[in-house]
Amino acid sequence: MDKERIAKVLIGIVxxxxxxxxxxxxxxxxxxxxxxxxxxPEIVVLPRSAEQVAExxxxxxxxRIPFVARGAGTGLSGGALPVEGGILIGLNRMNRILEIxxxxxxxxxxxxxxxxxxxxxxxxxxxxxxxxPASQTACSIGGNVAENSGGPRTPKYGVxxxxxxxxxxxxxxxxxxxxxGRTLDPLGYDFTGIFVGSEGTFGIAxxxxxxxxxKPEAVKTLMGVFETIEDASNxxxxxxxxxxxxxxxxxxxxxxxxxxxxxxxAGYPLDAVAVLLVxxxxxxxxxxxxxxxxxxxxxxxxxxxxxxxxxENERLLLWKGRKAAFAAMGQISPEYxxxxxVIPRTKLPSIMKFIGELSxxxxxxxxxxxxAGDGNLHPxxxxxxxxxxxxxxxxxxGAEIIKACVEMGGSLxxxxxxxxxxxxxxxxxxxxxxxxxxxKVKRVxxxxxxxxxxxxxxxATPGGEVGPTVQREALDTVLGRALAExxxxxxxGDHAL
Amino acid sequence: MLSExxxxxxxxxxxxxxxxxxxxxxxxxxxxxxxxxxxVFPGSVEEVSAIMTFASAEGLKVVPWGSGTKMALGxxxxxxxxxxxLSRLNGVVDYEPADMTATFRAGSLLxxxxxxxxxxxxxxxxxPPHTDLATLGGILATNSSGPRxxxxxxxxxxxxxxxxxxxxxxxxxxxxxxxxxxxxxxxNKLYIGSLGTLGIIVEATFRLHPxxxxxxxxxxxxxxxxxxxxxxxxxxxxxxxxxxxxxxNQEASRRVAEQAGLPWPKERYGLAVAIGSIRxxxxxxxxxxVRRLCREAGSAEGSVLDxxxxxAFWRATRDFALGDGLQAVxxxxxxxxxxxxxxxxxEDVAAKQGLRLGVVSEAGSGIVRYxxxxxxxxxxxxxxxxxxxxxxxxxxxxxxxxxxxVLKAPPELKSRVDVWGLAEKxxxxxxxxxxEFDPQRILNPGRFVGGI
Numbered sequence: 019m020d021k022e023r024i025a026k027v028l029i030g031i032v033x034x035x036x037x038x039x040x041x042x043x044x045x046x047x048x049x050x051x052x053x054x055x056x057x058x059p060e061i062v063v064l065p066r067s068a069e070q071v072a073e074x075x076x077x078x079x080x081x082r083i084p085f086v087a088r089g090a091g092t093g094l095s096g097g098a099l100p101v102e103g104g105i106l107i108g109l110n111r112m113n114r115i116l117e118i119x120x121x122x123x124x125x126x127x128x129x130x131x132x133x134x135x136x137x138x139x140x141x142x143x144x145x146x147x148x149x150x151p152a153s154q155t156a157c158s159i160g161g162n163v164a165e166n167s168g169g170p171r172t173p174k175y176g177v178x179x180x181x182x183x184x185x186x187x188x189x190x191x192x193x194x195x196x197x198x199g200r201t202l203d204p205l206g207y208d209f210t211g212i213f214v215g216s217e218g219t220f221g222i223a224x225x226x227x228x229x230x231x232x233k234p235e236a237v238k239t240l241m242g243v244f245e246t247i248e249d250a251s252n253x254x255x256x257x258x259x260x261x262x263x264x265x266x267x268x269x270x271x272x273x274x275x276x277x278x279x280x281x282x283x284a285g286y287p288l289d290a291v292a293v294l295l296v297x298x299x300x301x302x303x304x305x306x307x308x309x310x311x312x313x314x315x316x317x318x319x320x321x322x323x324x325x326x327x328x329x330e331n332e333r334l335l336l337w338k339g340r341k342a343a344f345a346a347m348g349q350i351s352p353e354y355x356x357x358x359x360v361i362p363r364t365k366l367p368s369i370m371k372f373i374g375e376l377s378x379x380x381x382x383x384x385x386x387x388x389x390a391g392d393g394n395l396h397p398x399x400x401x402x403x404x405x406x407x408x409x410x411x412x413x414x415x416g417a418e419i420i421k422a423c424v425e426m427g428g429s430l431x432x433x434x435x436x437x438x439x440x441x442x443x444x445x446x447x448x449x450x451x452x453x454x455x456x457x458k459v460k461r462v463x464x465x466x467x468x469x470x471x472x473x474x475x476x477x478a479t480p481g482g483e484v485g486p487t488v489q490r491e492a493l494d495t496v497l498g499r500a501l502a503e504x505x506x507x508x509x510x511g512d513h514a515l
Numbered sequence: 516m517l518s519e520x521x522x523x524x525x526x527x528x529x530x531x532x533x534x535x536x537x538x539x540x541x542x543x544x545x546x547x548x549x550x551x552x553x554x555v556f557p558g559s560v561e562e563v564s565a566i567m568t569f570a571s572a573e574g575l576k577v578v579p580w581g582s583g584t585k586m587a588l589g590x591x592x593x594x595x596x597x598x599x600x601l602s603r604l605n606g607v608v609d610y611e612p613a614d615m616t617a618t619f620r621a622g623s624l625l626x627x628x629x630x631x632x633x634x635x636x637x638x639x640x641x642x643p644p645h646t647d648l649a650t651l652g653g654i655l656a657t658n659s660s661g662p663r664x665x666x667x668x669x670x671x672x673x674x675x676x677x678x679x680x681x682x683x684x685x686x687x688x689x690x691x692x693x694x695x696x697x698x699x700x701x702x703n704k705l706y707i708g709s710l711g712t713l714g715i716i717v718e719a720t721f722r723l724h725p726x727x728x729x730x731x732x733x734x735x736x737x738x739x740x741x742x743x744x745x746x747x748x749x750x751x752x753x754x755x756x757x758x759x760x761x762x763x764n765q766e767a768s769r770r771v772a773e774q775a776g777l778p779w780p781k782e783r784y785g786l787a788v789a790i791g792s793i794r795x796x797x798x799x800x801x802x803x804x805v806r807r808l809c810r811e812a813g814s815a816e817g818s819v820l821d822x823x824x825x826x827a828f829w830r831a832t833r834d835f836a837l838g839d840g841l842q843a844v845x846x847x848x849x850x851x852x853x854x855x856x857x858x859x860x861x862e863d864v865a866a867k868q869g870l871r872l873g874v875v876s877e878a879g880s881g882i883v884r885y886x887x888x889x890x891x892x893x894x895x896x897x898x899x900x901x902x903x904x905x906x907x908x909x910x911x912x913x914x915x916x917x918x919x920x921v922l923k924a925p926p927e928l929k930s931r932v933d934v935w936g937l938a939e940k941x942x943x944x945x946x947x948x949x950x951e952f953d954p955q956r957i958l959n960p961g962r963f964v965g966g967i
Contacts, residue, residue: 211704235754261725307794429691458951
């Protein structure tokens with residue numbers, strides 16, 4: 019790329035305060051939340067409108083420059099990792115709430131808006147925006163759209179895709195198109211649905227139409243303290259078997275409790291093997307009616323103690339521990355590597371046992387803090403890269419966990435995305451034909467492969483060859499073996515799905 | 516082109532002679548007056564795949580078919596060579612009650628799936644029209660939905676994995692059998708509502724819900740559409756969590772009441788608000804609030820439906836149809852605050868055109884269904900009237916940022932109005948998935964938006 023010439027063109031579009039070329043300043047953008055991968059973009063552009071995004075994209079198209087969009091950079095799979103020699107389009111300056119329409123239960127926002135700002139803005143009207151990833155005070159709605167982000171509230175209210183009804187998108191050819199809209203059942207193919215979760219590989223969302231919801235009349239949160247992971251897991255299944263769908267069912271193991279208590283003192287018992295946080299919401303009478311059965315199920319599963327948050331302060335304190343868990347890991351380990359795989363809920367006890375065994379085998383501690391209600395694990399593998407080979411061991415262990423989850427009928431990732439990190443794992447779940455169908459959709463939006471290349475598709479397959487070179491031996495050790503052995507659930511039998 | 520004898524022979528080689536029909540036996544398999552050259556009943560995913568490979572090689576135009584309840588949807592097909600009926604491809608593939616997920620073959624009846632799941636107090640949160648006959652594959656292909664979508668969402672919210680046989684015979688899957696998953700693109704969304712134009716759905720995995728132990732409905736009578744508007748707005752802006760908020764106009768109220776065995780004074784709108792919970796006291800408390808809101812909006816006392824009457828009422832509502840004779844069904848999707856206006860516009864145009872109108876509306880979701888009949892009108896008069904209604908409602912829906920689809924109409928009407936009405940500028944992008952997935956255009960050509 020002729021950096022000087024291109025920068026000049028871009029300055030013409032967004033003015034000089036919207037173009038970053040200084041090597042020092044570019045460093046800010048060299049990684050997202052998964053900092054083991056780094057790549058420095060040639061130029062960063064910070065547009066303020068959809069029209070500016072479209073003009074910038076047209077330059078990329080004309081000059082055949084690969085480009086990547088970035089929201090707040092909190093992603094955990096390297097999805098917003100720039101392309102060396104490419105352009106990074108930062109959307110932080112497009113952070114307005116364009117419209118709040120209570121009567122129709124919709125809001126229209128720009129992609130750079132920080133997730134929690136929307137809920138804050140809706141609070142006076144008695145409404146909120148449901149998807150609340152743990153990073154919600156930093157992550158952007160545009161990033162949530164790219165990753166189809168989840169959060170603790172998904173058992174009852176679903177993930178981002180269930181709350182996004184329409185998008186304004188700049189396609190890689192610079193065209194601005196509207197997908198979906200404010201009303202349900204838009205005509206034709208569900209482009210909004212397929213765009214959400216496409217990890218920035220189809221284009222750049224410049225406007226997002228979301229569903230907003232009335233705040234529930236009542237919320238109750240309770241903590242159950244358990245002596246075994248199995249009891250806690252059976253409690254999760256037992257609650258659901260009673261016909262109750264809690265807003266959230268979160269589990270934390272002892273390592274997580276230790277970290278959290280050192281960090282924010284949420285009041286979790288330090289000697290507990292596992293704690294469960296269960297939250298229900300709805301009309302007052304409904305919520306009252308649910309608490310009793312939940313406590314019964316806890317008791318049936320030998321709960322040591324049940325603590326029902328008495329007021330909003332106690333409730334927030336219980337949640338503070340959960341929400342601060344990742345950040346609190348610094349209290350017990352210099353670094354961690356988090357996995358995000360999903361298993362059918364009934365496999366919780368077996369996968370937790372397996373992770374325990376791996377921890378022994380690799381000599382690395384694991385802190386588990388995760389969305390038990392939907393089987394979405396977050397094992398945080400604790401390591402110290404100052405110790406020779408530990409990062410590699412952590413990655414290898416992560417790969418073993420992923421492989422086991424797929425074998426149990428699960429998936430690679432529940433909410434963090436494939437990005438660069440897990441692209442080589444895709445063949446564990448999908449055949450070449452399955453990936454071929456996904457590639458067709460990629461071509462629908464990005465026939466020239468210019469936007470966010472090198473993500474999602476395995477490095478060794480079409481669509482994967484572009485992108486940064488990264489060190490992958492650690493994963494190759496496990497992955498090479500897994501692929502050679504084959505993973506039954508993904509490939510075997512007529513009924514494999 | 517293959518002769519009919521050769522066509523039947525080749526298909527028989529693939530699925531067995533017992534599962535191929537042509538000639539007079541194929542006469543029920545008509546799409547907009549176009550008769551299939553052959554009808555084939557595959558018994559496995561492999562057979563569907565083999566049929567598609569064959570159809571691709573021979574350039575045969577294929578119409579996938581479940582129970583045929585929604586074959587009136589869509590534009591007139593360019594040609595119908597082969598109808599692929601999925602009725603033999605039925606039954607549960609796997610079901611783990613504790614995971615609350617279940618996989619069914621596409622030809623399964625929703626009713627049968629619900630019966631299997633019901634043994635564990637679970638269900639798929641879908642209640643589209645055609646209670647007895649709708650197949651899962653047909654529901655997904657047409658994105659068919661019913662009153663419960665207010666609480667449970669539509670197919671796009673409930674399908675977690677899908678298996679599809681493509682035009683070239685390749686069988687691919689999307690998603691995973693877990694309730695939360697972002698591995699790769701969300702392919703489920705692409706196939707749902709694509710009317711079989713990108714592939715034939717052969718299996719689908721659903722996230723399930725517990726069936727509430729107690730369900731009751733408050734059915735209120737309201738004098739005017741303005742009263743309806745007010746009470747619906749208040750319910751939606753309240754902490755109540757109904758699983759359905761359904762509005763019926765006078766004609767629909769009368770017929771539904773009749774079928775459900777309810778007494779019903781004429782000339783009232785019916786507003787049905789349904790509440791479910793695991794505990795009866797929680798249901799009753801919410802119903803009391805609903806009744807209060809209805810009273811305040813000037814409703815004569817709302818009655819509470821439960822048990823057999825409750826089920827009969829909802830069944831009659833989702834399966835609503837006017838009697839025999841010339842009929843058309845339109846579905847509008849509009850902003851929530853525009854539902855009442857959408858009903859009024861429909862009433863105006865129906866009155867002007869001399870058509871009988873039954874309105875059934877998922878008022879909490881912005882969906883309004885217009886059932887139009889013209890038994891006293893001539894065919895031509897009826898067609899003219901419906902075409903006028905479509906135009907008028909589209910003009911309105913456009914302002915309400917929505918759309919109007921003709922769900923059902925005689926072919927003579929379809930040649931006069933575009934049944935989808937998607938604006939030209941949106942079509943360029945819409946054509947691209949078709950070009951990627953079915954470049955030969957063998958799957959349902961002509962029936963989807965813009966003649967895709």
